[in-house]
Amino acid sequence: MSLAGDASTAARDLRGGEEARLAIRRGGMSGPTSGLAPGYVQGNLAILPRDLATDFMRFCHLNAKPCPLLAAGAPGDWRLPALGADIDIRTDVPRYRVFRYGEIVDEPADIRAYWREDLVTFAIGCSHSFEEALIDNGIELRHIARGTAVPMFRTSIPTIAAGPFHGPMVVSMRPMKPANAIRAIQITTRLPAVHGAPVHIGRPDLIGIGDLARPDYGDPVPIHDDELPVFWACGVTPQAVVAAVRPELCITHYPGSMLITDRRNCEFAIL
């Protein structure tokens, strides 16, 4: 999916988080948010009925590397003031996915028709933030250079269960020369709110990955002979875990179309 012509041109001029989000709210921008509002935190979205919310929040707390919780809304509240004064989570994401009992039933640009008084919103940190930091440090990211989705893999690393939520950790993989891998570990260590340091490096077989050329999500990338695969905990983990529970209602962002916040990535760096 791509931005519509005029909106696309306008999007490139949207520098601030609020500015970009308001443009999305006004409509006409249903595409991926990658590259919009550089420097601002983008988030994965999960909206669940209240009866699952506590367990899901506990799951995030227990599995902070794949599920770094940026903010949780009050039950029934479509605002998220911790991430932006005026966020309306029903309208401010370019595109949504609505699941009923685990099946996709709609992919709307607005979820006002689905809103209920028992829904709880979760915003979870996303790799866009740390990828920006890596690129700023001169580290090439293969999937971005190729214009494809980062390759992601289910692993043999278990998450810690909370209520009905359990399942394997999903990781994203970025191939790097060893010196860049070391630098990338240093850079992402500073960003624990957006997945933080890698969970694994080298040897995919040790975490249950059989073939790097066949990712479970996203697209494969070539790995050069002088590179190691570096694995980060991935925000697809909570999505996969929620999907397995097949809740009566669940709403997420459409892949790649994230919530843009007013918070800057640098606010989430620990040093």
Added chain:
Amino acid sequence: MSLAGDASTAARDLRGGEEARLAIRRGGMSGPTSGLAPGYVQGNLAILPRDLATDFMRFCHLNAKPCPLLAAGAPGDWRLPALGADIDIRTDVPRYRVFRYGEIVDEPADIRAYWREDLVTFAIGCSHSFEEALIDNGIELRHIARGTAVPMFRTSIPTIAAGPFHGPMVVSMRPMKPANAIRAIQITTRLPAVHGAPVHIGRPDLIGIGDLARPDYGDPVPIHDDELPVFWACGVTPQAVVAAVRPELCITHYPGSMLITDRRNCEFAIL
């Protein structure tokens, strides 16, 4: 070499840097300093005539990862106040090596007979400091568990030349599980004054190491199937570089018998 009976027993009770150093000065302790004065910085020693000193200091500055300079003495001065108020570099190291034109001519416990008004002392950070931090974080170090010297390798990574000083970087290797390797990168990043983060991980062939079972210095260690080799820049680099220059006079510590300082390792951590 081992500590003599009584001295060895006494050594275990030497907790402070100054206390341990004064005991060494009094004599009877000519063995390795590993495990003495835990928490205190130990240093590699290089003493050179003044006509080589500036180039050697420039070499350290240009190659800070293998040659992290802790302190340099004034020409002819056997004190080193930056590292300890009362250091006498002629007596305070358990054992020395004296080189003439690159050949070992003596291994004394005291170098007062060799001291000259043109000698310049260099103390260079040592891996004992970061190994202590790794062990404190629960990371097993194979060579320590086996009671052997860490395996070290000449690499294809060049140093940056300064005057006559040039040559390959020497690295030390510690095998670790990938998650521990990531943690070790984080821990040693905090300690740039004592070699800092690794320079390489995995794939020894990429830095010119043909066989991990045949180190150029130290002893080999087994690498388990679920481990990666992790490589740190090593303080043997300046020793090898100086040896290649074959200076008229050069004095170093005897391997493993380091200078114990009054400074604590934590003083050299950046965060």
